[in-house]
Amino acid sequence: TLADAIFRHLDHGAAAGPSLAGRHALVTAGPTHEPIDPVRYLANRSSGRQGYAIAAALAARGARVTLVSGPVDLPPPPGIDVRRVETATQMLAACRAALPCDIAVCTAAVADWHVANPTDRKMKKAPGATAPVLTLAPNPDILAHLAAAGPARPALVVGFAAETHDLERYAAAKRVAKGCDWIVANDVRPETGIMGGAENEIVLISADGSERWPRLTKEAVAQRLAQRIAEYFSPDRSPA
Amino acid sequence: TLADAIFRHLDHGAAAGPSLAGRHALVTAGPTHEPIDPVRYLANRSSGRQGYAIAAALAARGARVTLVSGPVDLPPPPGIDVRRVETATQMLAACRAALPCDIAVCTAAVADWHVANPTDRKMKKAPGATAPVLTLAPNPDILAHLAAAGPARPALVVGFAAETHDLERYAAAKRVAKGCDWIVANDVRPETGIMGGAENEIVLISADGSERWPRLTKEAVAQRLAQRIAEYFSPDRSPA
Structure with missing residues (x-):
């Protein structure tokens, strides 16, 4: 029946x-790719799954969502304005173009550096020649x-910190250094299986301290984070 | 009817x-990823589509196919033994483990270099510090x-050459330098749309000269190449 269809829609969508x-x-998501030459690039490991899930969870709570996405193999979430970019410089430009916004959630694994002198010609491996040296230059810091x-x-700026060592210490320092309100910190040591995987285990860090969430699917992390964000903006707001 | 089903199966499968x-x-396919640290890597642009199509086309002609694949987002072709690897060193080891074979088709965009000193700790961007320099070292040459x-x-070794300039000259020189029998050369300048796209436009180079094929889907290129390979192995063999 129509009533059933509406009910199912509400059940999934809201x-x-x-x-x-x-x-x-x-929301920013995915890696950036920084060209070396027409066929080679520097990249960060990032599936984009956590960021896409957060974009969908914010939309499910009624937000208008702009998702600035690096190269990922994920379908665009329905109802979300997706802007696809490749490099950190392009990602910053797309973020600026999306302002103003109330909420910024920066999940993208933006490359810290790009290659100082990319070439428009494929680098050739000459017999007997020494291997090339790639000189890097800093990328803009989008967060x-x-x-x-x-x-x-934005009224609320949320950063992500992916670390392999001293997670909470680096993440708390990052929150202060970047001037963002919250940091979602996660441990990306390969043995955790988090990078590219379906689950995430995070520590949410704010000015009020830190809280460790249990291991959850990336969708569940997204829903919990979206709820926290909605509470932050609700009149009877509770601290993170 | 059963007859229809069998006919459809034969029509698609053989x-x-x-x-x-x-x-x-x-068959080798896809890029290799060469780690810089746990979250960063060097990569080549390669969707793996041409290599996967060739593996499927060779299997459709009755060959037993081992597909050594770098990181790609493609489903494993049915009936093909897929070995997934990440780095060039791993790809070479997987190829050696797959020997002996009659035919080797090396479509993979193997990184020419790896980072000389990857770290097992995420590189930190220190405030005010100079950008790092990546020192590269040559990878094994699988072809x-x-x-x-x-x-x-193998009785027949087929290499691929992806070039942005002087395609035929580089490809013919590569055939001799590598000691392979045929080279499939294609132009990967970004404006061709071939990298990551559905079509390919190739020049097949053998000791007998070169021939330019029309622009075809990657599946059609694969089927034509598989037919040439089968003719090479047939008793009344015709030159490439």
């Missing part, structure tokens, strides 16, 4: 708890840009 | 012309290894 209707959320004080600063 | 039954074909004379040399 989330219990506070709404984000009327809010604009910017720090979005978190910088100013009239366009 | 190819007209000479058979490769009893032959073992080794040259397979083509090297010796009792385990």
Whole structure:
């Protein structure tokens, strides 16, 4: 029946708890690829799954979502404005173009560096020649840009920290250094299976301290984070 | 009807012309990823589509196929033994383990270099520090290894050359330098749309000269190449 169809739609599409209707959320996801030459590039490992899930969870709470995505093999979530980019420089430009927003969630694994002198000709491996040296140059810091004080600063800026060692210490320092409100920290040592996997185990760090969530699917992490964000914007707001 | 089902199966699964039954074909496909640290790597652009299509086309002619694949987002072709690897060193080891074979088709975009000193700890971007320099070291040359004379040399070794400039000249020189029998050369300038795309436009180079094929789907290129390979192994063999 029509009633059943509507019920199923609501059941899948909407989330219990506070709404984000009327809010604009910017989510970055995936890696960036930094060209070396036309066939080679530097990359970060990132499936984009956590960021896409967060974009979908924010949309399910009624937010208008702009998803700025590096190269990933994921279908665009329905109802979300997806802007595809390749490099960190392109990602920053797409984020700036998406402002203003109320919420910025930066899950993308943005390359810290690009190759200083990419060539438009494939590098040749000459017999007997020495291997080339790649000189790197720093990329723009997208999270720090979005978190910088100013009239366009989103009300809530959430960064991600993927670390292999000293997770909480690096993540807490990153929150302060970048000027963002929350950091979602996760341990990406290969043995955790988190990178590219279906699950995530995170520590949410705010000015109020840190809390460790149990190991959850990336979708469940996204829903919990979206709920926290909606609570932050609700009139009877509770601290993160 | 059952007859219809069998007919459809034959129509899809088998190819007209000479058979490769009893032959073992080794196909490499996809890029390799060379680690920089646990979250960063060097990569080549390669969707793996041409190699997967060739593996399927050789299997459709009755060959037993071992497909050694770098990281790609393609489903394993049915009935083909797929060995997944990440780095060039792993790809060479998997190819050696697959010998002996009658046919080797090396479509993989193997990285020419790996990072000389990858770290098992994520590199940190220190404030104010200079950008790191990546020192590269040469990777093993899988095509040259397979083509090297010796009792385990496949009867037919086919290499691929992806170039942005001077395609035929580089490809013909590569055929001689590597000691392989045929080179399938294609132009991967970004404006051709071949890299990651559905079509390919190739030049087949052998000791007998070169021939330019029209622009075809990657599946059609695969079927034509598989037919040429089967003709090479058929008693009344015609030159490439």
